[in-house]
Amino acid sequence: MAIVGAAAFAMLAFTRGEPVNAAWMVAAALCTYSVAYRFYSKFIATQVLRLDAARITPAVRLEDGLDYVPTNRFVLFGHHFAAIAGAGPLVGPVLAAQMGYLPGTLWILGGVVVAGAVQDFVILTFSTRRDGRSLGDIIRSEMGAAAGVVASIGIVMIVIILLAVLGLVVIKALTGSPWGTFTVMATIPIAALMGLYGRFLRPGRVGEISLIGIALLLFAILYGRTVAETPTLAALFTFKGETLALMLMFYGFVAAVLPVWLLLAPRDYLSTFLKIGTIVALAVGIVIIMPDLKMPAVTRFIDGSGPVFSGNLFPFLFITIACGSVSGFHALVCSGTTPKMLENESQARFIGYGGMLTESAVAIMALIAASVIDPGLYFAMNSPAALIGTTADHAAEVISSWGFTIGGDTLSAAAHDIGETTLLSRSGGAPTFAVGMANILAGAIGGRGMLAYWYHFGILFEALFILTTIDAGTRVARFMIQDLAGMAVPAFRDTGSWGANIAATALTVAGWGTILYQGVVDPLGGINTLWPLFGIANQMLAALALTLASVVLCKMKRERYAWVTALPTLWLLICTLTAGWAKLFHPNPSIGFLAHAQKFSDAAAAGQILTPANGMAQMNRIIFNDRIDATLCAIFMGVVIATALFGITAIRRALQSPVKTSREVGFEGLEVGHA
Amino acid sequence: MREALAPGSLSLFWRAFRETAHLMVGLPDYQRYVAHVAARHPGKIAMTKAEFVAERTARRYEGRGVGRCC
Numbered sequence: 001m002a003i004v005g006a007a008a009f010a011m012l013a014f015t016r017g018e019p020v021n022a023a024w025m026v027a028a029a030l031c032t033y034s035v036a037y038r039f040y041s042k043f044i045a046t047q048v049l050r051l052d053a054a055r056i057t058p059a060v061r062l063e064d065g066l067d068y069v070p071t072n073r074f075v076l077f078g079h080h081f082a083a084i085a086g087a088g089p090l091v092g093p094v095l096a097a098q099m100g101y102l103p104g105t106l107w108i109l110g111g112v113v114v115a116g117a118v119q120d121f122v123i124l125t126f127s128t129r130r131d132g133r134s135l136g137d138i139i140r141s142e143m144g145a146a147a148g149v150v151a152s153i154g155i156v157m158i159v160i161i162l163l164a165v166l167g168l169v170v171i172k173a174l175t176g177s178p179w180g181t182f183t184v185m186a187t188i189p190i191a192a193l194m195g196l197y198g199r200f201l202r203p204g205r206v207g208e209i210s211l212i213g214i215a216l217l218l219f220a221i222l223y224g225r226t227v228a229e230t231p232t233l234a235a236l237f238t239f240k241g242e243t244l245a246l247m248l249m250f251y252g253f254v255a256a257v258l259p260v261w262l263l264l265a266p267r268d269y270l271s272t273f274l275k276i277g278t279i280v281a282l283a284v285g286i287v288i289i290m291p292d293l294k295m296p297a298v299t300r301f302i303d304g305s306g307p308v309f310s311g312n313l314f315p316f317l318f319i320t321i322a323c324g325s326v327s328g329f330h331a332l333v334c335s336g337t338t339p340k341m342l343e344n345e346s347q348a349r350f351i352g353y354g355g356m357l358t359e360s361a362v363a364i365m366a367l368i369a370a371s372v373i374d375p376g377l378y379f380a381m382n383s384p385a386a387l388i389g390t391t392a393d394h395a396a397e398v399i400s401s402w403g404f405t406i407g408g409d410t411l412s413a414a415a416h417d418i419g420e421t422t423l424l425s426r427s428g429g430a431p432t433f434a435v436g437m438a439n440i441l442a443g444a445i446g447g448r449g450m451l452a453y454w455y456h457f458g459i460l461f462e463a464l465f466i467l468t469t470i471d472a473g474t475r476v477a478r479f480m481i482q483d484l485a486g487m488a489v490p491a492f493r494d495t496g497s498w499g500a501n502i503a504a505t506a507l508t509v510a511g512w513g514t515i516l517y518q519g520v521v522d523p524l525g526g527i528n529t530l531w532p533l534f535g536i537a538n539q540m541l542a543a544l545a546l547t548l549a550s551v552v553l554c555k556m557k558r559e560r561y562a563w564v565t566a567l568p569t570l571w572l573l574i575c576t577l578t579a580g581w582a583k584l585f586h587p588n589p590s591i592g593f594l595a596h597a598q599k600f601s602d603a604a605a606a607g608q609i610l611t612p613a614n615g616m617a618q619m620n621r622i623i624f625n626d627r628i629d630a631t632l633c634a635i636f637m638g639v640v641i642a643t644a645l646f647g648i649t650a651i652r653r654a655l656q657s658p659v660k661t662s663r664e665v666g667f668e669g670l671e672v673g674h675a
Numbered sequence: 676m677r678e679a680l681a682p683g684s685l686s687l688f689w690r691a692f693r694e695t696a697h698l699m700v701g702l703p704d705y706q707r708y709v710a711h712v713a714a715r716h717p718g719k720i721a722m723t724k725a726e727f728v729a730e731r732t733a734r735r736y737e738g739r740g741v742g743r744c745c
Contacts, residue, residue, distance in 0.1 A: 063715075065708030066731065071698065078695035203725030206697060260736045261729065265700075272699050337701070475736055495737075 005031025012102060012297065019292035022368045025101070026286065029109060029364045033357045036113040041121065041353040045346070048553070048561040049125050053346040058131045058339065068132070071341040073350055080338045080355045082272050084120075084330050085279065087166055087466050088323025088538075089359055091429030093367040094436075095531060096320045097378065098308040100298035101371045103317050105364065111318075111325025112360035115568035119326060119542055121352035122549045122565060124334040128348060129664045132340035135331050139548050141663050142555065147646035151544055152484055154639040155332070158537040159477045160508065161632065162329075163252075164515035165534040166466045168526050171244045171516075172428035173459050178237035179228035179419055181244075183456060184463045185237070186220035187267060188251075194266035210269045217270065221456050228419060241520040248470070249513040256474040256505050264471045271465035278437075278461050282365055285440040295371035295378065300403065307383035308427065309528055310590040315579040319535030324363025326568065328541025330356065366429075369436025376406025377414050377423070381432050384525035385425045386611065395424050419452030427527045430466075434458030470512075477511075478504040515632075518625040523612040524590065532583060533632060536576050540640045543572040547647035554654040555662035562651075573644060580637040584630055593633065597626035701735035702728060 008028035012020060045051045062068040071079070096104040123135065130138055136155060140148030174181045190213055198209045227233045239247070255263055304312035309320055323329070334352060342348060370378060379399045380388065388395040392415075393408035400406060415423040418438060423431070438454035446454070479495065481504045486493025492500050519526030549565040586592030589599045603610050604619045613619045654661055694704050705727055712721040722730060 063711060065711035066703060066734075069703045069707060071703075072691065072694075075691060075695045075698055079698040082699035198728075204728035206700065206702060206728065207693070261732050264736055265732045269700050273696065276699065341698075341703075472736055479737075 001031050002035055005035065012105065016297065019294055020297070021290055021292055022286060022372065023290045025105060025293070025364060025368060028105070029361060032109045032113060033361070036117070037354060037357060040113060041117070041349050044118065044121060044353070044564060045349045048558060048564050049122065049348075050558075051125065051346045051348060053344055055129075055345050057128055057342045057345055059341050059343060062131065062340075067337070068340045070343040073343065073347045076338065076341050076343075076347070077351055077355060078276075079341070080333070080351050081358055082276060083333045083336070083338070084327075084355060085275065085359050085362055086323070086469060087169060087430070087462060088327060088329070089363040090366045090433050090462065091169060091531070092321040092323055092535070093363045094370040094429035094432045095308050095382070095527070096317055097295055097367060097370040098299065098306040098382065099302045099313060099317060100296050101293055101367055102297040103302065103313055104321055104367050107317055107321055108324050108360055108363050108367065111321070112356060115542070115546070115571065116324075116326035116330070116360065117353045117356035118564060118568060119328075119546055119549065120330045120334050120356040121348060123331045123545055124339055124342075124352035125345070125348045126549065126552055127335035128339040128342050128345060131665055132337075133335065135335040135545060135548070138335065138552075139544070142548065142552055143643075143646050143650045147643060147650075149484075149487075150639055150642045150646070152480065154537075154540060154544060154636070154643075156477055156480045156484065157632065157635065157639075158328070158534075158541050159473055159480070160511045161515065161530070161534050161537050163470050163473045163477070163508075163512035164519065165527075165530050166469055167245070167248050167252075167512065167516045168519040168530060169428040169430050170463045170466050171241050171248065171520055172426055172525070172527065173430045173434075173463065174239070174244055175241045175426075176238055176422070177228075177420055177459075178234040179224040179452075179456055180459045180463070181237040181239060182227045182233075183217075183220045183224045183460045184467070186224075187217065187270070187460075187464055187467070188263070190216045190220070191263050191267040191270065194269070195262040198266060199261050206269060209266060210273055213266060213270045214273065217274075217460065221453060221460060224456055225419060225452065242517070245513070245517045245520045248516070249509055251467075252470050252474050252513070253505060253509045255471040256478065256509070257502065264468070264475075267464065268468050268472070271461075271468045274461045275465050278458075279362055279365075281441065282369070282437055283361075285437075285444045286365060286368055289440055289443045291368070291372040291440060291443070293368065293371040294373065295375050299375075304591075307379060307387050309531060310588070311532070311579070311582060311586075315575040315582070316532060318575045319532055319539050319579045321363065322535050322538040322542075324360050324366075326539070326542050326572070327359075328538050328543070328545055331541060331545030366433055369433050369440065371436075372439055373432070373436050374406060374410070374414075376400070376404040377411065377435070378432060379404055380406070380411050381423050381426045381435070382429075383425060384427065384523065384528060386523045386525075388424065390424060392422070392424065417448065417451045418455035420455075425525060427525045429527075430459065430462040434462070474505065474508050474512075477508040481507055514628070518621075518628070521612070521618075521621075522625075528590075529629065532579065533629060533636075536580050536583070536633065536636050539572050539576045540636045543569055543576060543640055544643045546572065547643050551647050551650045551654065552662050554651045555657075555660065557654075557660050559651075559655060569644075569647075573640060576640055577637060580633050580640075583633045584637075593626045593630040597623050597630070600626070702731050 008024045011024040059068050059070040093104050136152050139151045194209045194213045302313045376399050380395050388398045392411040396406050396408040396411055434455050437458045438451050441454045442451045482493055494500050519530045522529050546565045546569040550562050553562045582591055583593055587595050589596040600619055600623045705724055709721045712719055
């Protein structure tokens with residue numbers, strides 16, 4: 001197995017000038033996963049964590065048939081995977097493909113083995129040993145109340161920035177696309193219909209409701225073509241980015257205060273089942289088709305001059321791909337519902353480590369999808385209009401001058417094939433992924449005639465679960481804000497109060513809405529600015545979770561093995577802090593927020609207007625936005641540094657103590673009161 | 676259900692599939708809940724299937740935990 005893996009890596013790394021088959025990438029990934037699972041995760045299970053199959057899990061001890069339910073490990077694996085897999089592993093690798101497929105592949109595989117899967121596994125175990133308590137709770141009890149507050153602030157901010165970035169991904173895919181906009185909008189009445197049906201007509205029939213919903217969705221995709229080809233209808237569903245952003249904010253607010261059974265829950269059914277189904281279909285498609293990777297292994301953009309995101313390979317590659325290698329968000333999921341359902345502690349290895357390896361495989365598939373399309377088309381779709389202009393011929397000329405030869409007619413034909421008028425500057429990863437997926441799946445079923453349908457299916461499936469996340473995330477952030485604000489003003493914490501709920505929801509929507517709107521009007525396309533910020537936030541959360549893990553290992557007097565989590569912590573600290581520093585202070589305005597603000601305020605002082613502003617008011621807005629971004633970035637860095645310091649203090653105290661000081665519950669035989 | 680994945684039986688496989696799909700959207704196994712109430716809380720009346728789904732749906736999204744990833 002190791003030999004096959006090594007050969008596959010050699011093939012990927014040393015083949016130049018001719019297309020490499022995706023089979024090699026699949027082989028390299030599968031070999032890496034199986035070797036890592038077989039050896040490294042076993043080492044962690046037996047030596048580091050000392051998983052004990054005889055130890056009673058909270059699912060068994062506190063069983064209530066609702067939250068705490070001992071669950072078959074394969075069933076639980078499905079639940080856990082559905083919770084951790086989202087848009088993240090599909091977007092990051094697509095953006096990172098601008099540097100070629102090799103850097104991304106190496107980081108996805110290396111990162112997941114030593115950082116991402118370790119984090120998920122360890123946090124899942126620690127949460128299971130604490131009755132399934134949340135990450136914030138565990139930080140509070142193991143590292144102190146102050147560390148808990150810092151972590152809570154960090155978590156609220158990452159949720160808000162996540163919502164803004166995901167919203168931007170949807171908007172980039174739907175701008176000027178009546179077919180896409182129609183199908184995505186159709187999900188709202190479809191979900192409401194499902195909700196009403198499931199509430200009043202056939203209560204509780206989830207499978208039946210979902211099948212009806214999926215049938216209606218497929219019909220919406222088919223009918224979308226008619227909408228796009230009928231000028232009067234198309235005009236109704238063609239919007240500018242700014243309009244879509246305002247609509248999304250309005251939607252986010254309304255959806256978050258409606259009862260969950262009406263919109264959120266039924267759409268969650270649709271998005272979850274479509275997501276899993278599509279991932280499986282894509283995996284099968286890749287295996288059947290085994291497409292060639294047209295993207296070079298490494299492009300010239302590793303020098304930091306790339307159009308998709310700015311900045312050097314180090315540190316920016318490592319924050320661009322978060323989900324798929326290591327994602328702090330998973331620490332929240334791993335300390336959520338999954339630990340309350342583990343039948344046996346020893347299964348944490350399969351669920352935690354194995355689940356993350358599977359997500360990593362999704363990221364590899366996304367990278368394959370981005371690499372099978374023509375590099376010229378890839379750059380046309382992912383470069384901002386400020387660089388490549390707005391006509392196919394001009395874009396083709398610019399991109400060909402970068403060394404990725406493509407003709408304007410090829411770009412137009414590609415857009416026509418998938419039923420869109422243009423594909424230029426559709427950044428954000430989702431459209432590129434959808435094109436790659438459409439190419440792979442159309443190769444398996446339907447051929448070129450089906451391309452447009454597969455593409456819009458891809459867009460719909462991503463938009464669907466992003467909208468679900470926006471809805472659910474707004475609710476989560478609202479609760480968190482109410483909790484945090486409740487420390488100062490206790491009345492705010494009352495979630496039964498309409499006033500407090502509406503105020504906190506409005507605050508949340510205003511938070512992500514401001515960032516989102518700024519991303520939409522950004523001259524560099526928004527993703528370029530916001531994705532690194534999201535990456536920094538996500539890796540910050542991972543650093544936080546891994547710091548906690550290192551502290552707990554030391555408190556368990558397992559400091560001999562603390563390197564297992566301390567080394568990835570150190571790496572993430574280096575990456576987030578270097579990247580954060582660069583985003584703040586880099587002299588190049590396309591990287592540093594403050595340099596960008598400086599450039600615009602200098603111009604404003606001289607009375608000049610720089611694109612894309614068309615007036616002094618917009619100039620001031622851009623400067624203001626830069627400062628907001630810089631502030632967010634500084635807060636993320638502050639959270640990371642503060643947590644690292646809390647961690648070091650806690651570790652020193654733990655090392656001085658001769659006995660175990662970690663606060664676990666529920667060793668076998670110890671009966672803790674239960675309801 | 677622990678025994679749901681015993682080899683060889685299509686109906687058991689189908690049950691496991693259904694259970695997985697339900698749990699993916701946050702609904703634990705209803706039969707198991709009913710069995711639990713009967714065994715451990717003899718005096719209590721278990722929720723009906725519809726009540727159970729409504730209760731779980733409300734709980735899934737009102738919680739403070741983040742149930743999903745990006």
